[in-house]
Amino acid sequence: MIYPENFEYKIGFDKIRQLIADKCLSPLGIEKTEEMSFLSDYDIIKKQLAQTNEFVRIIQEEDNFPTNYFFDVRPSLKNIRVEGTWLDENALFDLRRSLQTIADIVSFLNKEDDDNSPYPHLKALAGNVITFPELIKKIDSILDKFGRIRDNASPELSRIRREIHQTSGSISRTLNSILRAAQSEGLVEKDVTPTMRDGRLVIPVAPAFKRKLKGIVHDESATGKTVFIEPSEVVEANNRIRELENEEKREIVRILTAITDVVRPSVPDIIQSYEFLALIDFIRAKAKFSLDINAIVPNIENKQQIIWEKAKHPLLYLSHKKQQKEVVPLDIYLDSENRILIISGPNAGGKSVCLKTVGLLQYMLQCGIPIPLYETSKVGIFDDIFIDIGDEQSIENDLSTYSSHLTNMKYFVRNCNTKSILLIDEFGGGTEPQIGGAIAESLLKRFNEKEAFGVITTHYQNLKHFANENKGVINGAMLYDRHQMQPLFKLSIGNPGSSFAIEIARKIGLPEDVISEASEIVGSDYINMDKYLQDIVRDKRYWETKRQNIRKKEKRLEEITSGYESDLVSIEKQRKEILAKAKQEAERLIAETNAKIENTIRTIKEAQAEKEKTKLVRQELNKFKDSLSENNAVIDNKIQQKIEKLKNRDKKKKDKQDSVKSKKEETISIGDSVRIKGQTSIGEVMDIQGKNVVVAFGMIKTNTKLELLEYVSRNQIKRENKQSGIVVSQAREQINEKKLNFKLDLDVRGMRGEEALQAVMYYIDDAIQIGASRVRILHGTGTGILRQLIRDYLRTVPNIKNYQDEHVQFGGAGITVVDIE
Structure with missing residues (x-):
C-alpha cells in the first residue's frame, strides 16, 4: 500500500518514470513504464530485478542483441478485424520487421540450453512466445527489402507494371522526338526537358509559342512565363497510363487484402508476441537507466530492513553529474532492533533529502528497478510505505497545514504495522511547539508499539529524548561544520543533532543583543544542552577522522609489508639465479682449463719431449692462464671449493x-x-x-x-603423495584457467591454410579438454578451400559428433558449427 495518492510526485518517482520512458524504443515499452507499480511480493520483485540485471549484462557484454525494429502495429491489427479490410504497405512492412525482431530476440535468448543459459530469467520470458516464420516468408514474397510491393507479387501486377513501363517508354520517345523538333524550330529552349504535371508528361513552352505546338495546356508557371503542353500525339498514351495506374492500385489492394486474410487468424497470437516485445523494451529501458545512475541489484532479503551503504539519490546524482559535482552518499541502518530513526540537525542540512532518498530508493526497488548503493548493502521488502512531506493546505477541503499533517497521522496510526515504513518530515510541525511536540511524541509511541519502521525528521527536543530512552527508536544527526558554518549533508546514527540556531543566526548577521536575549528566554539548560550536542557531534567527527586515518595507515603498512615480502622473494630468486649462473661459468672454465691442460700434455707427448716444441706449448698454456683475470681466478677458486664441499656433503x-x-x-x-x-x-x-x-x-x-x-x-x-597432489592441482588449475578464457568462436579468416589448420587443431583440443559442447569456426566463404581443409581435419577427430554450416541468418556457409561429445 502506498499513501498518499501523490506519493510518486513527493519523492520524485514521476521523474524516474519519465527518464525510463525516454529510453524506450516504442510505445510498447512506454505503456509498460506507465503500468509500473509498487510490488510487495518478494518473488516477483526478485524476478524483475534479475531480468533487469541480466539485460544490464547484455548491454555491457553483447553486441548482437536485436533492437532495430520495435514497431507497435497493434492499432493496425485491430483495424483489420472486419473481413474485407487490409493492412497498407507501411503497416505490413512494420509488421514483418517487428515479427522478425521478436523471432531474433527469442533465438538470441534460446541459443543456449537451460543449464548453460547466461540469461535464465529473460529466457523464461521467451519460453512460450510464438514466432511466425511462415508469415514472414509470405510477406517477403509480396514486399521487397524496402517495403514496396514486388512486381512479381501476382501475375496480373507483373503484367500491369510491364505495360506501364512499355507505354511510358513509348511516351518518352515520342516526347523527345517532338521536343527536338520544337527546339530546332526555336519554339523551345535548348536546355528544356519533359516534365510531369498532374501525373502526365508535358513539355514546357513559352506562352508566345503555345499555339504552334498542338496539344492540351495542363498548367502554367507561377510567373506565367511558361505553359506546360501535353502534345496530342501522347494524349492517348497518357490516358492509358492513367488506366493502368488505377488497375495497379486495384491489384495492390487485392494482394494486400489476400495477405491480410492470412494475417487475421493469427492476430491474437501476434498481439501476445507484441506483449513480449513490450516487456523486452521496458526491461531494456530500466537496464539503460540503471547504468546511467550506477545502480546495482543488492542483496535482497524477504524481511523488513534497510542496511544501506553509500546510497545515492538518483535524481540528485544525475544533476550533480552534469555539473561535475559529487553527491554525498547516505549510510543508514534500520533493523528489528532499531526500527525508527529520528533525524535532527540544522535547516538546509539534508534531512529532507535523506528522507526522500530512503523513500525513492525503496519505492524504485519494489518497482523492480536496481538502485545506486554499495554491493555490501542489504535491502528488505515492505508492504506499506506512508509519507508525509510538504505543505498540504487545501482551500477546497478547508485544511490547514497542521490539519493535513494530523489527517495523515490518523491514517498512519490506523494502518501501520510491522511491515510498514513511515517517512515523516518535520514531525509535529505546523502548530504551537509544546502541544505539537507532545502530540508528536504520543504518535511516535504508538508507531513504536506497532513495531513499524520509519525515518522521521524533527527539531523537537522531547522526540530526541524519547529516542534515547525507548528501545526500537534511535537518534540520528545531520552533521554540520561549525568552523566553516556549512552543512556536510552526512548522516551520523547514534546521537541527536543540534539545530545550530544561534550559530546560523550569527552567521547571517543577526544583532548580538537579539541573540543574547533569545538565549536568556530559552534558558541556560537549553543552550547548554544544544552545546553538548554540538560537542558530541564534534568529538564523534574527530574520532571518526582519527579512525579513518589509522585505517589508512594500517592499509599502507600492509602494502609496504607486502611489498617488502615480495622484494625479498624476488631478491632470493635473483640470488639463486646468480649462483646458478656463477656455478655454470665456473664449470665451463674448469672444463675449458682441463681440456687445455690435456691438450698440452698430449702435444708434449706427441713431440716426444722435443725442447722447442715443448717450450712453445708451455707458452701457449701460460697465455691462456694469463687471459683469465685475477678476480675470476679467485672467484673460480672459491666457487670450486664450494662446489667440492657441496659434492662431498x-x-x-x-x-x-x-x-x-x-x-x-x-x-x-x-x-x-x-x-x-x-x-x-x-x-x-x-x-x-x-x-x-x-x-x-x-x-x-x-x-x-x-x-x-x-x-x-x-x-x-x-613427499611423493604431496608432489602427486601438486601436479594434479596444477593440471586442474590450468584447465580452470582455460575454461575462463575459452571463447566459443574461433576466427581464422585471412589466415593461410597451414596456419588456420594449426589454430583449429589447438582450438579443438582445448574445447575437448574443457568439455565444451558446441563451438563455431569462422572461416568465410571465399573459394571454399579453407572450409574444406578444416572439415577434412574435423572428420579425423573421434570426439567430434557432428559439424555443419551455421544457419543462413548467422553466417551460413562462412561458419562451421562443431558439436563435441
Missing part, C-alpha cells in the same frame, strides 16, 4: 642414506612399505619366508625376492 649424505637403506633392506619386516627397485608403485609386506617375500600392491599380491626390494619411509610416501 651430498656424497656423504648419499652414502649414509645408502647405508641406512642397505641396513633396512636386511631388516625389512612384515607391515613395512616397500617398492621393487626401479619401480614407483609402493606396496606393503604381507609375509616373509627366508629370501622370498609376499607384497600387496593394492588388491594385487605378488611373490618376489628380498634383494629386489627397497624400503620406503613414511616421509618419502608423504
Whole structure:
C-alpha cells in the first residue's frame, strides 16, 4: 500500500518514470513504464530485478542483441478485424520487421540450453512466445527489402507494371522526338526537358509559342512565363497510363487484402508476441537507466530492513553529474532492533533529502528497478510505505497545514504495522511547539508499539529524548561544520543533532543583543544542552577522522609489508639465479682449463719431449692462464671449493642414506612399505619366508625376492603423495584457467591454410579438454578451400559428433558449427 495518492510526485518517482520512458524504443515499452507499480511480493520483485540485471549484462557484454525494429502495429491489427479490410504497405512492412525482431530476440535468448543459459530469467520470458516464420516468408514474397510491393507479387501486377513501363517508354520517345523538333524550330529552349504535371508528361513552352505546338495546356508557371503542353500525339498514351495506374492500385489492394486474410487468424497470437516485445523494451529501458545512475541489484532479503551503504539519490546524482559535482552518499541502518530513526540537525542540512532518498530508493526497488548503493548493502521488502512531506493546505477541503499533517497521522496510526515504513518530515510541525511536540511524541509511541519502521525528521527536543530512552527508536544527526558554518549533508546514527540556531543566526548577521536575549528566554539548560550536542557531534567527527586515518595507515603498512615480502622473494630468486649462473661459468672454465691442460700434455707427448716444441706449448698454456683475470681466478677458486664441499656433503649424505637403506633392506619386516627397485608403485609386506617375500600392491599380491626390494619411509610416501597432489592441482588449475578464457568462436579468416589448420587443431583440443559442447569456426566463404581443409581435419577427430554450416541468418556457409561429445 502506498499513501498518499501523490506519493510518486513527493519523492520524485514521476521523474524516474519519465527518464525510463525516454529510453524506450516504442510505445510498447512506454505503456509498460506507465503500468509500473509498487510490488510487495518478494518473488516477483526478485524476478524483475534479475531480468533487469541480466539485460544490464547484455548491454555491457553483447553486441548482437536485436533492437532495430520495435514497431507497435497493434492499432493496425485491430483495424483489420472486419473481413474485407487490409493492412497498407507501411503497416505490413512494420509488421514483418517487428515479427522478425521478436523471432531474433527469442533465438538470441534460446541459443543456449537451460543449464548453460547466461540469461535464465529473460529466457523464461521467451519460453512460450510464438514466432511466425511462415508469415514472414509470405510477406517477403509480396514486399521487397524496402517495403514496396514486388512486381512479381501476382501475375496480373507483373503484367500491369510491364505495360506501364512499355507505354511510358513509348511516351518518352515520342516526347523527345517532338521536343527536338520544337527546339530546332526555336519554339523551345535548348536546355528544356519533359516534365510531369498532374501525373502526365508535358513539355514546357513559352506562352508566345503555345499555339504552334498542338496539344492540351495542363498548367502554367507561377510567373506565367511558361505553359506546360501535353502534345496530342501522347494524349492517348497518357490516358492509358492513367488506366493502368488505377488497375495497379486495384491489384495492390487485392494482394494486400489476400495477405491480410492470412494475417487475421493469427492476430491474437501476434498481439501476445507484441506483449513480449513490450516487456523486452521496458526491461531494456530500466537496464539503460540503471547504468546511467550506477545502480546495482543488492542483496535482497524477504524481511523488513534497510542496511544501506553509500546510497545515492538518483535524481540528485544525475544533476550533480552534469555539473561535475559529487553527491554525498547516505549510510543508514534500520533493523528489528532499531526500527525508527529520528533525524535532527540544522535547516538546509539534508534531512529532507535523506528522507526522500530512503523513500525513492525503496519505492524504485519494489518497482523492480536496481538502485545506486554499495554491493555490501542489504535491502528488505515492505508492504506499506506512508509519507508525509510538504505543505498540504487545501482551500477546497478547508485544511490547514497542521490539519493535513494530523489527517495523515490518523491514517498512519490506523494502518501501520510491522511491515510498514513511515517517512515523516518535520514531525509535529505546523502548530504551537509544546502541544505539537507532545502530540508528536504520543504518535511516535504508538508507531513504536506497532513495531513499524520509519525515518522521521524533527527539531523537537522531547522526540530526541524519547529516542534515547525507548528501545526500537534511535537518534540520528545531520552533521554540520561549525568552523566553516556549512552543512556536510552526512548522516551520523547514534546521537541527536543540534539545530545550530544561534550559530546560523550569527552567521547571517543577526544583532548580538537579539541573540543574547533569545538565549536568556530559552534558558541556560537549553543552550547548554544544544552545546553538548554540538560537542558530541564534534568529538564523534574527530574520532571518526582519527579512525579513518589509522585505517589508512594500517592499509599502507600492509602494502609496504607486502611489498617488502615480495622484494625479498624476488631478491632470493635473483640470488639463486646468480649462483646458478656463477656455478655454470665456473664449470665451463674448469672444463675449458682441463681440456687445455690435456691438450698440452698430449702435444708434449706427441713431440716426444722435443725442447722447442715443448717450450712453445708451455707458452701457449701460460697465455691462456694469463687471459683469465685475477678476480675470476679467485672467484673460480672459491666457487670450486664450494662446489667440492657441496659434492662431498651430498656424497656423504648419499652414502649414509645408502647405508641406512642397505641396513633396512636386511631388516625389512612384515607391515613395512616397500617398492621393487626401479619401480614407483609402493606396496606393503604381507609375509616373509627366508629370501622370498609376499607384497600387496593394492588388491594385487605378488611373490618376489628380498634383494629386489627397497624400503620406503613414511616421509618419502608423504613427499611423493604431496608432489602427486601438486601436479594434479596444477593440471586442474590450468584447465580452470582455460575454461575462463575459452571463447566459443574461433576466427581464422585471412589466415593461410597451414596456419588456420594449426589454430583449429589447438582450438579443438582445448574445447575437448574443457568439455565444451558446441563451438563455431569462422572461416568465410571465399573459394571454399579453407572450409574444406578444416572439415577434412574435423572428420579425423573421434570426439567430434557432428559439424555443419551455421544457419543462413548467422553466417551460413562462412561458419562451421562443431558439436563435441
